[in-house]
Amino acid sequence: MKPIRVAVVGLRFGMAHIEGALGCGAEIAAICDCNEDNLRFAGERYSIPEEKRFADYRALLSRGDIDAAVIAVPDQWHRELTCAFLRAGKHVLCEKPMALTREDTMAMVRAADETGRKLMVGQICRFTPAFEKAKALVESGVLGELYFLESEYAHDYMKIVDNWRADPLRHGVIGGGCHAVDLLRWLGGDPVEVFAYGTKRLLPQVPYDDATVAVLKFGENTMGKVFVSTGCKRDYTMRTVLYGTKGTLICDNTSPTMTLFTAGEDGMAHAPEIIGVEVNNHNAVREFEAFAEAVAGDAPVLTDAREGAKTVAVCHAIIESARTGKPVRPDYAF
Numbered sequence: 412m413k414p415i416r417v418a419v420v421g422l423r424f425g426m427a428h429i430e431g432a433l434g435c436g437a438e439i440a441a442i443c444d445c446n447e448d449n450l451r452f453a454g455e456r457y458s459i460p461e462e463k464r465f466a467d468y469r470a471l472l473s474r475g476d477i478d479a480a481v482i483a484v485p486d487q488w489h490r491e492l493t494c495a496f497l498r499a500g501k502h503v504l505c506e507k508p509m510a511l512t513r514e515d516t517m518a519m520v521r522a523a524d525e526t527g528r529k530l531m532v533g534q535i536c537r538f539t540p541a542f543e544k545a546k547a548l549v550e551s552g553v554l555g556e557l558y559f560l561e562s563e564y565a566h567d568y569m570k571i572v573d574n575w576r577a578d579p580l581r582h583g584v585i586g587g588g589c590h591a592v593d594l595l596r597w598l599g600g601d602p603v604e605v606f607a608y609g610t611k612r613l614l615p616q617v618p619y620d621d622a623t624v625a626v627l628k629f630g631e632n633t634m635g636k637v638f639v640s641t642g643c644k645r646d647y648t649m650r651t652v653l654y655g656t657k658g659t660l661i662c663d664n665t666s667p668t669m670t671l672f673t674a675g676e677d678g679m680a681h682a683p684e685i686i687g688v689e690v691n692n693h694n695a696v697r698e699f700e701a702f703a704e705a706v707a708g709d710a711p712v713l714t715d716a717r718e719g720a721k722t723v724a725v726c727h728a729i730i731e732s733a734r735t736g737k738p739v740r741p742d743y744a745f
């Protein structure tokens with residue numbers, strides 16, 4: 412298989428994508444950042460020659476030596492850059508959240524549809540070893556049918572929120588909470604209704620709630636909960652618990668073990684099985700590998716434009732419910 416030739420745009424978290432791409436044999440055809448210092452830093456760090464360093468992404472669009480672009484710029488720019496690269500015939504791996512507004516997600520879905528290029532949204536939790544294992548266990552049937560699933564995104568943003576993350580549209584439920592929402596959608600399907608409460612006590616520098624709890628209705632017999640705290644006083648966690656009719660799984664993206672309870676013949680859960688798992692909550696290599704495989708073959712990407720947009724739609728429903736005090740049904744019509 413010929414290595415995919417990729418341009419990485421946005422060189423802060425984007426450096427994880429350079430490592431992801433290099434880690435699975437891709438070729439870095441270009442790097443781009445409008446900040447000179449960040450461009451130079453990444454260029455030197457990964458020994459990218461001067462002629463492959465660009466300050467303006469538009470210089471990359473007509474190049475024939477680029478198959479795909481990674482978009483790792485602030486969320487407000489995702490739509491413009493993603494649509495530009497798609498319409499220039501490139502495949503795109505765009506960072507999460509796909510975008511901050513419904514209008515933007517719809518424009519990105521349209522651009523992917525109209526160009527036939529692959530658009531993957533970087534919902535990296537789907538490549539976290541503990542969550543990949545959780546997905547496999549759910550599919551194996553060992554938990555029976557899920558009746559309650561919960562995930563939390565607790566991550567202290569105190570020191571990193573004084574910038575584009577303070578945009579009122581970049582509510583914590585979209586910015587970071589989209590990880591927990593996407594994980595529950597992946598494991599439990601699309602919630603049909605949500606109800607949420609929010610509080611604002613910890614991050615004076617943002618205009619939105621810094622903690623939100625939402626209950627989700629997945630179907631007649633399955634419910635869920637998402638908790639998002641971006642001012643929490645603790646280390647990063649995405650503790651996730653899946654309750655099924657035959658067993659229960661407790662896991663996290665920051666824990667080296669997961670705990671599995673299964674019911675014996677008497678219907679009772681006895682001593683749990685402790686399963687060891689690699690801690691890798693930003694598995695950029697596996698994520699890029701999945702993208703490159705989909706680009707090279709006929710397979711669709713795991714988190715395509717509609718998947719990314721549906722996750723944002725659930726986040727919007729949660730924010731609206733917390734604001735209005737009413738249950739909200741996410742709008743999945745893309």
Ligand SMILES: NC(=O)c1ccc[n+]([C@@H]2O[C@H](COP(=O)([O-])OP(=O)(O)OC[C@H]3O[C@@H](n4cnc5c(N)ncnc54)[C@H](O)[C@@H]3O)[C@@H](O)[C@H]2O)c1
Pocket residue numbers: 420421422423424425443444445446449466468482483484485486488506507508533535574586693
């Ligand atoms: N998957 C994850 O867990 C994860 C973690 C961190 C960030 N992210 C996402 O990655 C993206 C970038 O986040 P970050 O933390 O690196 O932000 P950042 O502000 O630290 O860095 C953004 C970089 O993009 C550059 N940039 C901004 N606009 C640009 C443009 N139009 N053209 C070229 N370069 C531009 C900036 O100069 C800067 O170097 C965001 O979408 C964020 O939500 C995802």
